[in-house]
Structure formats: structure tokens, C-alpha cells
Amino acid sequence: MKRPAQGGKVKMSDIAAAVGVSAMTVSRAFKGDSGINAKTRARILSKAEELGYVFDATAANLRQSRSGFVAVTVPSIENANFSATVRELSRGLLKKDLQILLANTEYDPEEEERLIAQLLRRNPEAVVLTGGEHSVRTRTMLENVAIPVIEIWDLPERPIGHVVGFSNRTSVTALVDHMVRCGRRRLAFLGGETERDPRGVQRREGFIEAMAHHGLEAHRLVPAGAAPVGMTEGAAGLDLMLDHYPETDGLICVSDLVAFGALAQCKRRGLRVPEDLAVSGFGNYEIGRVCEPPLTTIDVHAGRLGARTADLVLEVLAATPGGVAQRHVLQPDLILRRSTP
Structure with missing residues (x-):
């Protein structure tokens, strides 16, 4: 089979024709459907690579009413501990092919409010907030969305939803x-x-x-x-x-x-x-x-906090909506070194 003309986009139907299967079979192969024969799936993926096909996960998720990402806010992208939390959170979410959309609030409640409004318009699967103090409007927006909200790095007295943090x-x-x-x-x-x-x-x-x-x-x-x-x-x-x-x-x-x-x-x-x-x-x-x-x-075990948050996000997304909010309290450790007697 020849590639589409220059500027043309390879479609699932092109791969299906080349392999001799239906477009539906190609789609199921990309989604990892266990009903597809392993040899058939290998042939499909091999032909897709040969033709330069790129699977459009965004379009697939839209058809399933899913965005495929979790919105995450941090006060600073330069802070190594916040980076460690985000890294382990991202690794955990990848188990279910979820990506992170990261927003940097710069320690500014008004900026957090603006970013949350933008993020919610993109229909995230869940929202993870670093910290437990927010503007009134931010709280109102998040209390009225039908998705999980997890506050981390803190133990807020009035949590919006779930909590993974420490004192x-x-x-x-x-x-x-x-x-x-x-x-x-x-x-x-x-x-x-x-x-x-x-x-x-x-x-x-x-x-x-x-x-x-x-x-x-x-x-x-x-x-x-x-x-x-x-x-x-x-x-x-x-x-x-x-x-x-x-x-x-x-x-x-x-x-x-x-x-x-x-x-x-x-x-x-x-x-x-x-x-x-x-x-x-x-x-x-x-x-x-x-x-x-x-x-x-x-x-404070920043990486461990991120991994636990990822586990909670996946657990909540897989559960029946409307469950009891969870509160996970982590215990930091004192590390003694030579700067003190």
C-alpha cells in the first residue's frame, strides 16, 4: 500500500485496508482490547508505524466523554520537592494512561483562581491542588464540579474533597x-x-x-x-x-x-x-x-506523597461516584545531621 499523498493524513481505514481487517478492529487494537488476537494486533501496530500513523487519543477520549488528564496546581515549578511530588504523581497516573496538565500558581491565590477556571473548562478527570487554602471563588467552583478534588501537602480544616498531606x-x-x-x-x-x-x-x-x-x-x-x-x-x-x-x-x-x-x-x-x-x-x-x-x-517524603495521591486518584475514579471523602495523613521524619549538635 502506498502512503497518502504529501500532506495527507494516514487514517485507521488506511491501516485496515493494508492489513485486511476492519477499521473497528484497528481501533480496538490501539485501545489494547483483549479480544484482539495478539498476532493481529502486532501486524496492525507494525503497519501503523510503517505508515507513520499517530493515534489521536484526544479524539478517542472525547468520543468516550473523557479528557484523559488530571489538572494539578503547584505554587512553584522551581521547587524540587513539588517537582518530586509531580513526578511520582505522573508516574502513578500513567498506569491508567492519564496525563497531567500542570498549572503554576506562583503562590498567588488570585492566579490559582484564574487557572482553576481555565482548567475546569477543559473537563479534567480530577483536580489535585497543592495546599488547602483557596479563594472563595476557587472553593465555590471546585465544590460544584462532579469530579474528584484532592488537596495535598496540607491538612485543611475544611477540605473540599479528599486530602493527602501532613501537618x-x-x-x-x-x-x-x-x-x-x-x-x-x-x-x-x-x-x-x-x-x-x-x-x-x-x-x-x-x-x-x-x-x-x-x-x-x-x-x-x-x-x-x-x-x-x-x-x-x-x-x-x-x-x-x-x-x-x-x-x-x-x-x-x-x-x-x-x-x-x-x-x-x-x-x-x-x-x-x-x-x-x-x-x-x-x-x-x-x-x-x-x-x-x-x-x-x-x-516530608515529597515523592511518596505524589505516589499516594496517584493511587487515590485512580481509586476514586474507579469507584462509584459520591463516596466518602478520604483523608490520608503522612508522617514526616526528623533527619539529624551535623548542622545541629
Whole structure:
């Protein structure tokens, strides 16, 4: 059989004619129908490759009233932990040939609202939101769609639907407890002061609560600026801390990136870590494992969270609509390294 004329598109009927089967058989072969003989399917796929045929999954999904994708929002595509979550989520969804349509909100509730409106117009199979705090309109839109909604990386008090997350607030308790056990009592917290970073705010609040539990003052709260914050803000925050709270003997940072910036500035300022100042981060980023000294931190198991979310999406999509919302609470781990005693 000859290929279609230049500019012509190979159709299923072309493949069917070349193999000597019906177009319906070709369609079923592409969908992996178990009723198609393995040898016949191999012949069809071989001929399709020879002719340069590309299976139009979008059109097939539309005929089945399916979009074939899951909408996912993240606050930042540059954050390695969010990337790990999305990577494992994508791998899990591929088990059922579902793709991710990713939206970057830039830590902006209004941008999240705009993006959700656009995503819903594309009829996703489900929506996965990073975080549990949203605008009123975003909540309204998602509460009125007949598809699964999963909030991750948080434990919202009023979830829209399903939840896969952990407590950012109580996770910081382990860091405070460790610092206190090591004899550090004049602790400071760097970051988490702006509403645009609700997870950072929760970690800061957790620091205050944990300090109160030990009967210690929690007034050493050092701002890092609007999210996203990283190494530059960490270095500037260390200077700010020394200007206002030079007596500090332990610093807990909102993330490992911020902590790395603070570590670098300690070296420039002649401070020994952990002898003069113990430093910890949050998130167990790669940079915290290879810097000197390596960072004590909280491992939130970002990849595991993504894999569990994928399992939940597939489970809910396969279940009868209207089931009870599920809440999966993951437990972060304290990772002790040489940046603390």
C-alpha cells in the first residue's frame, strides 16, 4: 500500500485496508482490547508505524466523554520537592494512561483562581491542588464540579474533597524539641511571615507553639520576604537575625534552601555551625544533604506523597461516584545531621 499523498493524513481505514481487517478492529487494537488476537494486533501496530500513523487519543477520549488528564496546581515549578511530588504523581497516573496538565500558581491565590477556571473548562478527570487554602471563588467552583478534588501537602480544616498531606505545624515540633535537648534555648525562626506562603506560616506557628510548650520565648521571628524564598533570602535573614537577636543559639528555617543561604552567610560572618549557632531547615532537599555541614531537617517524603495521591486518584475514579471523602495523613521524619549538635 502506498502512503497518502504529501500532506495527507494516514487514517485507521488506511491501516485496515493494508492489513485486511476492519477499521473497528484497528481501533480496538490501539485501545489494547483483549479480544484482539495478539498476532493481529502486532501486524496492525507494525503497519501503523510503517505508515507513520499517530493515534489521536484526544479524539478517542472525547468520543468516550473523557479528557484523559488530571489538572494539578503547584505554587512553584522551581521547587524540587513539588517537582518530586509531580513526578511520582505522573508516574502513578500513567498506569491508567492519564496525563497531567500542570498549572503554576506562583503562590498567588488570585492566579490559582484564574487557572482553576481555565482548567475546569477543559473537563479534567480530577483536580489535585497543592495546599488547602483557596479563594472563595476557587472553593465555590471546585465544590460544584462532579469530579474528584484532592488537596495535598496540607491538612485543611475544611477540605473540599479528599486530602493527602501532613501537618506543617506539628512537623516543626521535632526540630524545636531536638534543639532544646541539645541545650539550645534562644531559638529563632526564619521565614513564614507572609500569607502567600500558608505552609510557611503554619511552620512558623508550629515553632511558636513548640517554644511555648517548653516554656521558652518565641519572639525571635525573622522575616524572609514574600514567597518563594530561597538562598538569597536566607543569607539576608541571617544578617537580620544577628542585627536584632545576636544572642540566638539556634535557627530554624522555613526550608532547606533558606537554611543553606543562612549557612553560607554564617561562614562569611565567621560563625561556626553548630558550635556558635545550630541551623536546621525543612524539606530534606538535595542541597541540604551535600552542603557543609549537612543540614538537620524534616523529610516530608515529597515523592511518596505524589505516589499516594496517584493511587487515590485512580481509586476514586474507579469507584462509584459520591463516596466518602478520604483523608490520608503522612508522617514526616526528623533527619539529624551535623548542622545541629
